[in-house]
Amino acid sequence: MRKGSIAFRLFWLSAGWLIVTLVATAFLLSELYSQALIRDLNETLEFHIATLAGRTFEAQSPSSDAIGIEDPRFSRPTSGWYWQIHDDQGRVVNFSTSLLGTVLTDLDTGFDTANTRSGVIEDTNGQRLQAVERLVTLADIGRFSIMVTGNLTDLDERTEAFREQAIIVLAVVGLILAAMSAMIARFALRQIERLREAVEAVREGDAPTVAGEFPQEIAPLAEEVNELLRSNTQIIERARSQVGNLAHGLKTPLAVLRNEADGDKSALGQTVMIETTNMSKIVATYLDRARLSARTSVVGKRADTAMVLDRLGRVMAKLHKEHDMGVSVAETTPWFRGDEADLEEMAGNLLENACKWARSAIRLSAAEIVRDGNRQVHIVVEDDGPGLSAEETEKVLRRGVRLDEKTPGSGLGLDIVKELVDVYGGDLTMAGSEMGGLKVELFLPAARSGRA
CATH class of the missing domain: 3.30.450 (Beta-Lactamase)
Structure with a gap:
């Protein structure tokens, strides 16, 4: 605040x-x-x-x-x-x-x-x-x-005349001193503005750490911010390592149990097979979520929105040749302030879902939008499929409801998209499309600028 x-x-x-x-x-x-x-x-x-x-x-x-x-x-x-x-x-x-x-x-x-x-x-x-x-x-x-x-x-x-003249003269002096005071305050606080710009440069990916020379009153704050960044990076690396160890530690015992139960036609064997399969899915889901959280916690990343969407459009067009894939990215579309893999994950899942339900055409577009005074990347995915009712839309957007439960083969699907959107502080909306199907809109934070 x-x-x-x-x-x-x-x-x-x-x-x-x-x-x-x-x-x-x-x-x-x-x-x-x-x-x-x-x-x-x-x-x-x-x-x-x-x-x-x-x-x-x-x-x-x-x-x-x-x-x-x-x-x-x-x-x-x-x-x-x-x-x-x-x-x-x-x-x-x-x-x-x-x-x-x-x-x-x-x-x-x-x-x-x-x-x-x-x-x-x-x-x-x-x-x-x-x-x-x-x-x-x-x-x-x-x-x-x-x-x-x-x-x-x-x-x-004579005294009253002198007092009036003194007040006039001192008022002029006061205005001069007040203006000087304002300039001094601005000059002194300029160092704080420099620190803010340095921190923003780190957040936008322009610099790995807070760089610059600051007065002795502000320098400790810059040092603490750099220490916090270093500590955050170490915590993320440890989390990634622990996630990997957990994945390897659980996959082998689960695989052994499934192999043992695969040839057992008894009720116990079938139960073990079903439950170990469910356990594998749950472990995979939460391990992927942990990886996402760790990856998106790294500050200073950004991605070329136009390049990522063009690449996704070409890939989806090859995979789904039966559909007309249209990609329209405005020249003013800003870069995404986040990890490139996360942008591919969000847009890719939405495109995959559109391709499954579309009858013949999908449209992918992106542009710049300003919401609440902030620049954002606006990505829209539309199809000409059956769409969703208002009740279905509300249910799909509810946390814990996954699109893959309704359409097989989508992995984490919309649940991953919602997780990533929440992590980046963005927004996800669904409505009817002019094409007749579903229109999904992504609002994601924009980077200050692209790479030099």
């Missing part, structure tokens, strides 16, 4: 982390930028306080009209940029033109060791202000305080 794509998962995992990281980065940079602006604003306000203190000292009076700041923002009403001077009694004795019609609230924090305090306040217009206040003591003037404010709304707007 296939479950998603590793590259797709890696892409979305990296993209998700990129989104979270870049969004957090945008807000972090915005916060750092805002703090930098506030520090810069505080330095500016402290500079203005020093300027006002110096001009107060020059004027020798905190209420002098000569005290002021040239910055035009302190002349524009409700600008948020204000200054005012309190005497030691807390009374406002001087203020900027911008403060006309506006009252500033007092800071609720205490003065530090430098006689300075700062904080955020609001004016009567609801504007947020950054305020810095300092206690100043001058000779011949006495003690007074100077407060200067700057408009935080401007800073908030």
